[in-house]
Amino acid sequence: MKALVVHNRYRAEQPSGENNVVDQETALLAEAGHEVRLFERRSDEIAGMSLPRKAVLPLRVPWNRAVRAELARLLRDDRPDVVHIHNTFPLLSPSVLAACADAGVPVVATLHNYTQICAPGTLYRDGHVCTDCARRAPIPAVRHGCYRGSALATVPMAASLVLNRKRWWTGVSRFFCISAAQREILVAAGMPAERLVVKHNYVDDPGKTRTGAGEHVLFLGRITAEKGAGLLMDAWDRLGGIGLPLVIAGSGPMQDEVARWADGRDDVSYLGLRSKEECRDLIARSNTVVAPSTWLETFGLVIVEAMAAGVPAVAAAHGAFGELVDDGVTGLLHEPGNADSLAARLREAAGERNQEMGLAARLVYEQEFTPKAGLDRLVGGYRAAIAAAEGAPAE
Known part of the structure; x- marks a missing residue:
């Protein structure tokens, strides 16, 4: 099949399991004979922006019209069977969902964290687990400055959560939760259970296993x-x-x-x-x-x-x-x-x-957790999303 992967890459100097998962899955799909294209932004781009562009960046976190238009052109020209969204913060925004809806392309999204119910996506504050915003407007997140310790920095994320919650929950055919524990928390917070499926991440065989007791x-x-x-x-x-x-x-x-x-x-x-x-x-x-x-x-x-x-x-x-x-x-x-x-x-x-x-x-x-298991679950999720969009049962 033909898949378009949408991802805002995290900064290069920080280890990112999410970036690794995106790279591994796109390579896995390509190796299996599927056609994969990337629609990306990189957070590293921010450092090279002019001051005026940096100043307006928070305003585009909830909605980026330019990104919507760019993705719409790509979808029109490329016509993928499915779009797979990973991360949209901070340079893409949920406007990618509108472009997919306009093009009539089914969407799946991997939920690597808790950004659907928590502004910074961590369910964590001041050294402990926090669910204060899970079933309500994220006012506590702003009050406590949950993103980078700053109320001002938290506002764009909180605004995006409020303004786009319905769009996410209705515009995505299948959410991939990467653990059953995560799915349980998200369902309890009100996300549509019928759209959430568990798809564990996989790991490439390292080609080396431990010998002896270890060092x-x-x-x-x-x-x-x-x-x-x-x-x-x-x-x-x-x-x-x-x-x-x-x-x-x-x-x-x-x-x-x-x-x-x-x-x-x-x-x-x-x-x-x-x-x-x-x-x-x-x-x-x-x-x-x-x-x-x-x-x-x-x-x-x-x-x-x-x-x-x-x-x-x-x-x-x-x-x-x-x-x-x-x-x-x-x-x-x-x-x-x-x-x-x-x-x-x-x-x-x-x-x-x-x-x-x-x-x-x-x-x-x-x-x-092998690549084969990962590929089977990934392609199975794509097929289910495509079938749902066509009104047919998944194979």
Whole structure:
């Protein structure tokens, strides 16, 4: 089939699982013989804009007429079978939905976060899970400055949520939720259940799996409070050593704090941002991968990457992690936000059952998270959306 993928790419200097998913899926479709075209904007473009263009950018977050017109021309000339939307913030806007409606092209959208019910998309504020805006106007988000700590910066996102909610919920044939946990939250917040289906992300086979017990405990990802960076430091200090060093790789707002904490220690290494190949190698050499997120993760790409390498994970027992980690079988779950619980599970994970859990994790990967499984679910969702637009049952 012929698919058009719509995505506003996140900034290049920050690790983005969402960008990775878009790249992987478009490559997967092309390799399978489908025709794929991209309609993109990059947040990196903002730095090169003139001051006047930067000044009006917030006004275009809820609605960008120029983008609508550009996409309308592309749809008219290219006539895809389906449009797949990922992220529209900040340079595309939900105006892409209007262009698709005008062209009569069915739309699917992957929900990588909670932007349908939360202005910044995190359901997280001041160090804890927050659902204050889930079933109401996002006034609390503005009041608390939930985006970048600024009420002014939050206004365009809140406005977009209010002005475009109905357009999203009626203009998209199929929403891909990337976990059942995410779908449950969105349905409870009022999104149309019949349009939400679960489609887990997939991971390429790394081509290398762990041999032996592994060399270190690994945290890989954004260095932020919501990813549990502070919690991990607290837990590691309480642990008092398990015979393995902690390796932290990634970047983010807390990277300087993490670097200072790790400086001069024999039991901790902070590596900063690493390439994809370096990350695969770090995972394959791990005893355990740790994901102590304090927010409700919609998926857990690093957990599945660990599974693919035959490495167990220690993760917070909330959000999507509960369906990715089979507690005691493929990894261990700790009490969210509890440093003592995290420390205890890290010690347990390094014990005698570590390799057994790693082998079990690899088997689950082979059954659920391979490219073949991802392609089947993706194309199946496209076909369902096309059939719904044509008034026919999906095959």
